Amino acid sequence: MIIKRRIVLKGVLAAFAAGSALLASAGAYSAWPKAAFSSKTQTDILQSLYGDIEAVPSGKIKIKTPDVAENGASVPVNISTEIADVESISIVVPNNPLPLAGLFEHGGGILGYVSTRIKMGKTGDVIAVVKSNGRLYTAKKTVKVTLGGCGG
Amino acid sequence: MKKRGLKGKAKEREGIVTVKILISHPMEPGTRKDKITGKLIPAHFIEEVTCKIADKTVYTAYFAGAIAKNPFISFKTKDAARGGLIEAAWKDNQGEFGKTEFVIK
Numbered sequence: 594m595i596i597k598r599r600i601v602l603k604g605v606l607a608a609f610a611a612g613s614a615l616l617a618s619a620g621a622y623s624a625w626p627k628a629a630f631s632s633k634t635q636t637d638i639l640q641s642l643y644g645d646i647e648a649v650p651s652g653k654i655k656i657k658t659p660d661v662a663e664n665g666a667s668v669p670v671n672i673s674t675e676i677a678d679v680e681s682i683s684i685v686v687p688n689n690p691l692p693l694a695g696l697f698e699h700g701g702g703i704l705g706y707v708s709t710r711i712k713m714g715k716t717g718d719v720i721a722v723v724k725s726n727g728r729l730y731t732a733k734k735t736v737k738v739t740l741g742g743c744g745g
Numbered sequence: 746m747k748k749r750g751l752k753g754k755a756k757e758r759e760g761i762v763t764v765k766i767l768i769s770h771p772m773e774p775g776t777r778k779d780k781i782t783g784k785l786i787p788a789h790f791i792e793e794v795t796c797k798i799a800d801k802t803v804y805t806a807y808f809a810g811a812i813a814k815n816p817f818i819s820f821k822t823k824d825a826a827r828g829g830l831i832e833a834a835w836k837d838n839q840g841e842f843g844k845t846e847f848v849i850k
Contacts, residue, residue, distance in 0.1 A: 702824025
C-alpha cells in the first residue's frame with residue numbers, strides 16, 4: 594500500500610513540474626520586454642534583451658534611411674541583412690529619451706529584413722542589432738533630423 | 746473608444762512573401778507635453794504586433810512609443826505560399842486590441 598501511494602505521489606509531482614515549466618515558457622514568449630524598453634542606454638538595453646553577448650559591428654547589415662529627415666516624427670527605416678538564421682532585429686536610437694524603438698522577433702522562415710517608421714528626437718544614429726545563432730551583430734547610420742519628433 | 750483600423754497586405758514574388766501591416770493608432774510616447782495645459786500627454790502606444798501563418802506565430806514585433814504614429818511594418822518570409830492565410834493582431838498599453846486576416850496574393 595505504501596509503495597503504491599509513493600508512485601502516485603511521484604506521478605502527481607512530475608505532472609505538476611511539467612505543467613509549470615510549460616506555463617513559464619509561454620509567459621516568457623508573450624511578454625513585452627519592459628525593462629529593455631525603459632532602459633536609457635544602449636548597453637543596458639542589450640544587457641536586458643540578450644544578456645552578456647558582445648555585439649560585433651558587421652558590414653553585412655544594411656540600414657536604409659533618408660540622410661536628412663525633414664520630420665523626425667516619421668523616419669522610414671529599412672534594415673536588411675545577408676546574415677542567415679536571423680532570430681531577432683532590434684532598432685536602437687541612442688539620442689531618443691528611451692532609445693529602444695522596436696524589437697522584431699523572427700520565427701522560422703522569416704528573412705533578415707524589416708521595414709518600419711520611427712520617431713527621432715534629434716540628429717543621431719540609428720542602430721540595428723541582429724541576433725543570429727546566439728551572436729549579435731550591429732550596424733549604424735547617422736540621420737540628420739531637422740524637426741524633432743519626440744516633443745518636450 | 747475610437748475605432749482603430751488594421752490593414753494588411755501580402756504578396757508572393759519568386760518564392761518570397763512580403764507582408765505589410767498598417768495600423769491606425771496615435772502612438773503617444775508619453776514624453777510629449779500638451780501645448781495648452783503644459784501637462785504630459787499619457788503614453789498610449791501599441792506594445793505588440795503578432796503575425797500568424799497557418800496558425801503558427803511566425804513574427805512578433807514589440808514597439809516602444811518611438812515607433813511613428815500609424816505604425817507600419819513590413820517583413821519577408823520564404824515559408825508561405827500564395828493563397829495562404831495570415832492573421833495579424835495588435836494590442837496597446839491601455840488594453841485596446843485588434844486583429845485582421847488576409848490572404849497572400
